[in-house]
Amino acid sequence: MGAVQGPSGDSGPRSPAAVSRIGGYAPLRDYAVIGDGRTAALVARDGSVDWLGLPDLDSPSVFGVVLDSARGGRCTLEPSVPYRAERRYLPGTNVLETTFLTGTGAVRVTDALSLHDDAGLAPMRELLRRVEGLSGAVPMRWGVQPRFGYGTRRTRLSLRAGVPVAAAGRDALAVCAWDAGDARCDGDAFTGRFELAHGRRAMIAMPFAHQEPLVLPARSECEARLDSTCAAWRNWAHDRLYTGRWHQAVMRSLLTLKLLVHAPSGAVAAAVTAALPERIGGERNWDYRFSWVRDSAFTLAAFLRLGCPAEAQAYFWWLMHASQLTHPRLNVLYRLDGGHRTPERVLSWEGYRGSRPVRIGNAAVGQLQLDTYGELLQTAWQYAQAAGGLDAEVARRLAELADLVCATWQQPDAGIWEVRSRHRHFTQSKMMCWVALDRAADLAARGIVPSRHLARWCRARDEIRAFVESRCFSSRLGSYVRAAGGEDLDAAVLLGHLYGYGGEEQRMRATISTLTRELRRGPYVERYTGEDGLTGSEGAFLACSFWLAESLARTGRLRQASDLMEELVGLANDVGLYSEELDPATGAFLGNLPQGLSHLALISAACAIGAADDEGTAR
Numbered sequence: 299m300g301a302v303q304g305p306s307g308d309s310g311p312r313s314p315a316a317v318s319r320i321g322g323y324a325p326l327r328d329y330a331v332i333g334d335g336r337t338a339a340l341v342a343r344d345g346s347v348d349w350l351g352l353p354d355l356d357s358p359s360v361f362g363v364v365l366d367s368a369r370g371g372r373c374t375l376e377p378s379v380p381y382r383a384e385r386r387y388l389p390g391t392n393v394l395e396t397t398f399l400t401g402t403g404a405v406r407v408t409d410a411l412s413l414h415d416d417a418g419l420a421p422m423r424e425l426l427r428r429v430e431g432l433s434g435a436v437p438m439r440w441g442v443q444p445r446f447g448y449g450t451r452r453t454r455l456s457l458r459a460g461v462p463v464a465a466a467g468r469d470a471l472a473v474c475a476w477d478a479g480d481a482r483c484d485g486d487a488f489t490g491r492f493e494l495a496h497g498r499r500a501m502i503a504m505p506f507a508h509q510e511p512l513v514l515p516a517r518s519e520c521e522a523r524l525d526s527t528c529a530a531w532r533n534w535a536h537d538r539l540y541t542g543r544w545h546q547a548v549m550r551s552l553l554t555l556k557l558l559v560h561a562p563s564g565a566v567a568a569a570v571t572a573a574l575p576e577r578i579g580g581e582r583n584w585d586y587r588f589s590w591v592r593d594s595a596f597t598l599a600a601f602l603r604l605g606c607p608a609e610a611q612a613y614f615w616w617l618m619h620a621s622q623l624t625h626p627r628l629n630v631l632y633r634l635d636g637g638h639r640t641p642e643r644v645l646s647w648e649g650y651r652g653s654r655p656v657r658i659g660n661a662a663v664g665q666l667q668l669d670t671y672g673e674l675l676q677t678a679w680q681y682a683q684a685a686g687g688l689d690a691e692v693a694r695r696l697a698e699l700a701d702l703v704c705a706t707w708q709q710p711d712a713g714i715w716e717v718r719s720r721h722r723h724f725t726q727s728k729m730m731c732w733v734a735l736d737r738a739a740d741l742a743a744r745g746i747v748p749s750r751h752l753a754r755w756c757r758a759r760d761e762i763r764a765f766v767e768s769r770c771f772s773s774r775l776g777s778y779v780r781a782a783g784g785e786d787l788d789a790a791v792l793l794g795h796l797y798g799y800g801g802e803e804q805r806m807r808a809t810i811s812t813l814t815r816e817l818r819r820g821p822y823v824e825r826y827t828g829e830d831g832l833t834g835s836e837g838a839f840l841a842c843s844f845w846l847a848e849s850l851a852r853t854g855r856l857r858q859a860s861d862l863m864e865e866l867v868g869l870a871n872d873v874g875l876y877s878e879e880l881d882p883a884t885g886a887f888l889g890n891l892p893q894g895l896s897h898l899a900l901i902s903a904a905c906a907i908g909a910a911d912d913e914g915t916a917r
Contacts, residue, residue, distance in 0.1 A: 314382035314399050315872075317344040322367030323651050324348065326887035329364075330385065330394050330873045331554070331570055334411035334527075335561030337423060338570040340364060340891075341394055341409055343383050347373040352469070353423055353508040355560060355567055356587040356634050358447045360471060360506075365573055365656055366647035371445030375407060375427055375502065378439040378491065387873055391531035392553055393524075394873070403434020405494050412523040413530045421505030421513045426524045428501050429478070431494040438494055440502060442473045443487035448645055448658070455483050461514055462488040470512045474503040474520070539605035542908035544900075547867045550874035551897035552604055555597075558894050560634040564612030565589040565620070566597050567634060569878065569890035573645075575653035576836040576879055576889045583653055585660045586878075586890040588631040588640055591617070592669065592714060595676040595797070596898040602684050603905055614681045618692050621674065625695055626702045628670045630662050630716070638663070665712040666721065669793075671703050672730025672737075676797055679737040682746050693747040700738035701751055704758040707731040708765075713781075714790045715825060723782035725770040728762055729794030729801075735759040736800065763800060771805055777812035778805065786828035787816055789842035792849050796902075810849050818846065821865035822882040837879035837888040840869070844899030851903070851910040859907050866900070876900070 317328070324342040332339050337357070340349035348364040350373075351357040362370035377400050385396040393410040412424040429438065444453055446466035454465050462473040462481045475481055478500040479492035494500055503520040505513055515523075534556070540548045558567045569586035576582035594617055601610035620636040621628055629638050642661040649656045678696050682688050688696070713724035735755045742749035769782040778801075780788035792813065795806050817824045822838030823846050843866050851859035869885065870876055876896035878889030 314384045314397075315343065317342075317381070317383055319344070321651060323364070326574065326650075326877055326891060327871045327885075329871075329875070329887075329891060330387070331557060331875065331892050332392055332394050332409055332411050333557040333570070334413055334423065335557070335559060337411065338557050339411060339425065340570065341396075343385065343396070345374065345376040345383075345396060345398070345407055347409075347425065349571055350425070351587070352471075352506050354634065355558075355570060359449075360444050360446055360469075362445060362448060362647075364571070365645070365650055366449070369445065369449045369647060371443045371449060373425070373440075373442050373504065375429070375440045376438070377405070378437045385873060387550070387553075388528055389532070390535040390549075390553075391528050392557055393528050393531060397432070398436065400434075400436050403436045403496065404432040405436045405438065406430045406432055408524065410524055410527045412520075413527045414523055419513055420519075420523075421515060422508055422510060423506040424515075424520075424523070425504040425506075426501070426520055426527075427503070428499065428521070428524055429494055431496045431498045433496050435493055435495040437491070438478070438500075439489070439491045440475075440478065441484070441487050441489040442471075442504065444471050449647070453486070455486070455488065458512070459514065463512065464488070468509045470507050472505050472512055472514055474501075474505070474514060474517075476501045476517045478502050537605060539603070540901075540905070542904060543911075544863065544867055544904045547870065547874060548604070548901055548904050550870075551900050552600065552606075554875060554892050554897050555600060555894060555901075556609070557892075559609055559613070560589075563634055563636060564609070564616035565632070565634040565636070566593065566613055566894060568593060568631075568895065569893050571890045572658055573653075573656040574650055574877075574888075574890045577653075578651050578888075579653055580836070581655065582836055583649060583655060583657055584662075584890070585640075585642070585658050586893070588633055588660060588663075589616075589620070590631045591621070591628055591673050592630070592667070593673075593895055593898060595673050595680065596895070596902055598677050598680050600898055600901045602680065604901070607684075610681070610684070614677065617674070617677065618695075622695070626698045628674060628699070630665050630667050630670060631660060661718075662712070662716040665716060666706075666709065667713065667716065668703070668707060668709070668711045668727040669714050669724075669730035671699055672733035672797065675699065675734040675737040679741060682741060688741075688746055693741075696738060696741065697748045697751065700735055700747075700755050703731050703734045703738075704751075704754055707758065707762055714793075719829070722784075723769070724788070724790075725766060725778050725781060726788060726790040726793055728766050728770065728782075729791065729799040730797070732759055732762045732766070732799050733794070733797045735762070736798070766799075767801060767805075775812055775816075777809040777816075780826050780828060784828070786826060787813060788826040789813055789817055789823055789839070789845065790825070792842070792845040795849050795852065796845065807853050810846070810853060814846065814850075817842075819882055821862060821869060822880065837881045839879050840866070840876055840893070840896040841899040844896070844903040848899075848903040848906040851907040854910075856907065856910050856914060859903075859910070863903060863907055866903075
């Protein structure tokens with residue numbers, strides 16, 4: 299059952315739901331996310347903050363119970379009597395509102411990571427939790443159990459000017475509580491209890507300092523920052539441009555994407571989390587707190603389509619600066635600060651519901667993925683169209699990337715799905731190499747990039763097309779296949795269609811039909827068939843479903859596209875978020891969340907279906 303959504307892109311509360319955990323772990327579908335553009339936190343339906351990296355999104359966790367229920371650390375806030383909960387985002391914001399209903403009354407908790415300007419003395423980062431009594435009187439309890447450095451650093455609990463403070467090295471987290479009971483040190487945590495009556499308010503603020511003095515704010519400052527944070531989000535969302543059929547879902551996706559934008563750099567993270575499993579108990583547990591070149595064209599297109607020019611410009615220039623470090627070779631991914639080293643290691647934690655290993659960092663960084671060159675050239679092509687040109691140095695580097703594609707496109711690679719077994723001649727990689735050279739040729743023909751090697755690019759582009767058409771299409775299946783000479787299928791070839799790969803139109807239409815028949819189960823679309831070098835299965839990859847909906851719309855099958863889109867919009871959780879994958883049997887979320895590519899694919903599909911619908915109406 300899908301989310302009931304309110305105006306301005308907000309997922310409104312559904313009927314109150316009971317809250318439960320399995321072995322200390324909340325269902326992944328029960329998480330909402332809050333953030334401030336520098337870091338982000340997962341908040342469960344029961345009011346527990348189960349994931350928060352500090353000081354930045356890709357920093358080691360201070361709260362990490364989502365990956366180890368015993369050792370991860372958390373911040374709890376809930377009634378101390380049985381309750382049911384409903385929640386929503388405040389209209390046009392990334393501020394979360396949870397209402398707890400008990401037998402004695404109701405309270406509302408408003409959660410945010412504060413946004414603040416540089417005026418005055420303010421905490422480096424700050425988690426705010428306001429509690430309001432709505433009816434009756436509700437007994438409440440809270441606890442703050444920090445675990446710095448993924449739980450590896452010794453934490454010291456003390457009082458500073460009567461305020462509870464947890465510290466490790468030069469990091470410190472304070473717990474400022476007003477009308478929320480007396481804080482006590484309970485072993486390795488600070489805890490408190492209080493009763494809130496109708497019309498009364500309590501506030502808990504957790505300012506954080508990293509290698510700087512810890513600021514202990516006044517209550518009035520925290521209350522004002524929470525209100526101004528709501529206003530800042532509403533102001534940002536107010537002028538976005540999408541007005542189509544799925545306005546609520548698109549706006550929530552855009553607000554989620556904004557949370558993934560690393561404000562100091564302009565980078566866009568793939569997800570807030572690390573090591574959440576693609577199958578419970580399985581080994582496909584990756585760290586997604588980095589920025590993938592793979593996502594770049596969708597990201598820039600979303601910003602440009604929906605009226606976010608500042609974010610588009612910041613992201614494009616971050617991408618240009620980050621990729622300069624490895625030029626002319628592209629990394630698969632880069633750190634949010636633009637760095638290109640992301641060594642992978644394994645934590646000793648038990649993993650979400652026993653899903654090991656818990657990987658931090660990502661070894662895919664050094665893989666050869668030829669499709670990334672197509673993504674980056676597509677991104678630059680889009681930006682050049684919007685900006686009316688490119689910087690001369692960037693133009694030179696793009697031409698050198700095209701030269702590199704000419705020299706390397708015939709190599710096997712790891713492909714978009716980052717297989718950790720043998721490399722192959724993946725069809726989608728070759729299609730995106732075609733896109734890279736086609737976009738470079740177009741930019742050169744318009745005088746935007748140097749055209750000295752234009753003829754070479756065009757020859758190589760034609761050679762790639764001949765390779766794909768002769769070796770990557772199965773007449774028996776009626777489809778482009780996963781890799782040259784094989785018979786496995788791959789939903790990623792839909793990206794060739796979405797980016798304008800110049801193959802035969804009838805073959806692409808046939809491919810869409812075959813993938814619909816063979817990989818789709820209801821609204822769910824599997825990524826591919828065949829082996830990938832890892833054990834175990836996975837869920838359905840949500841982005842593939844949105845890619846299929848968009849491809850159906852682009853080939854005139856508008857009714858099928860719209861029907862699929864309606865089903866997919868209904869798969870979001872109660873606050874409009876998507877993970878990386880879903881379990882088709884249960885609808886349970888799997889993988890990291892919120893997953894940027896899922897939300898980007900939703901935006902792209904919604905815009906494409908709307909454009910096709912408008913075109914049909916105009917006719």
